[in-house]
Amino acid sequence: MTNDTITIKAPAKINLSLDVTGRRENGYHDLRMLMQTIDLYDELTIKKTAESGIHFSMNRELPDHIPPEKNLVWKAAKLLQEHCHITDGLDIYLEKNIPAAAGLAGGSSDCAAALIGINELCDLGLTLGQLCDLGVTLGADVPFCLQKGTMLSEGIGEILTRLPDLSPLWALLIKPDISVSTGYVYTHLKLDEITSHPDTEHLIDCIRRHDDASLARGLSNVLETVTIPEYPILAELKTFLSDNGAIGALMSGSGPTTYGLYQDEILARMALKKAKEQYPDYDVLLCRTRLPE
Known part of the structure; x- marks a missing residue:
């Protein structure tokens, strides 16, 4: 990290288990999952710029061809800009290695990496708990991707219990x-x-x-x-x-x-x-x- 640039790894996850225990009136499902981080990762490079706003680019087009402002990385940056009154502009480049729309939480992990990186780069001082509270508004898997490791995930995915590290299989x-x-x-x-x-x-x-x-x-x-x-x-x-x-x-x-x-x-x-x-x-x-x- 330099004063104006930071690079963050965004690792994928696999499910060791996934159970659905019920369906809520709002249509969301209650889940009980065991999640595990793996060492396949995307990489975000975030740079502060004098030009205001958010510029987001990546090394390859995603299958659904969504515009930048629909990407979770852009949404994470916008959320922190508004929540913490960031005046700097942000230039974010995503090196995509995790297959998209694959069940590996690539998008959620990219979002989590953006939250972590901007928090550090802009010296916002937000705790991991505060980042999780913000992250869950963007996606249910984001809190897990912020914390990483081996975890039991419950609710819609936002209630997390840390477990001992899995053997390096x-x-x-x-x-x-x-x-x-x-x-x-x-x-x-x-x-x-x-x-x-x-x-x-x-x-x-x-x-x-x-x-x-x-x-x-x-x-x-x-x-x-x-x-x-x-x-x-x-x-x-x-x-x-x-x-x-x-x-x-x-x-x-x-x-x-x-x-x-x-x-x-x-x-x-x-x-x-x-x-x-x-x-x-x-x-x-x-x-x-x-x-x-």
Whole structure:
């Protein structure tokens, strides 16, 4: 960081579990999720400028082609400008590496990184709790992305309980060349027909005991009941990962990214090579379940 520029990493997340426990009158769903930061990240460079306003750019166009002022990074900057009466202009450049609309919270993490970076760059003095209170108004995953690590997430995603750090497992991510609407998935979720829910307490116990094999066997996401019938390729990907050394496989978020966990780096790299050969048009990425260095 210099006096007028800061660069911040924005790591992705995967769901170790995702349970929907109810639906509120306002249409929001009550969730119970186990979330884990991985070391795949976007990078934000934020610069103070003499010219007022916010200038936002990125290295590649997002699939939905939204204008800059609709991007969560721009919204985060605007929120802090107004909340803290920032007079400087802001030039923000986003280096996008996390696949978009993938169930990896890339947009929420970029938003969190913008809040952290502007807070530090402009010496605003906001606490992490204050940033979380502001962030949740922009997206339910933003508070998790601000705090990172291994967490139980409840409510609509804003109630967070920190858990012991997960073992540094390898995570092989495969994102098919399809877009999944989160709104569509939740709208078509039939809660009364779900017969199998994540055993969240058991998974938390596995995390506390560092029982990675039992944790991997218990990976569970109720949104698969909607997304997989709509996109059967995701079931194929889970089978591919399991057949190629993963100790567990799951769809993250509302999809379509599907990942496998590995304890053994050699197995993980062999699976990476095979996945790139078998699915050349998909995003195939090997990460670890830890904070970026």
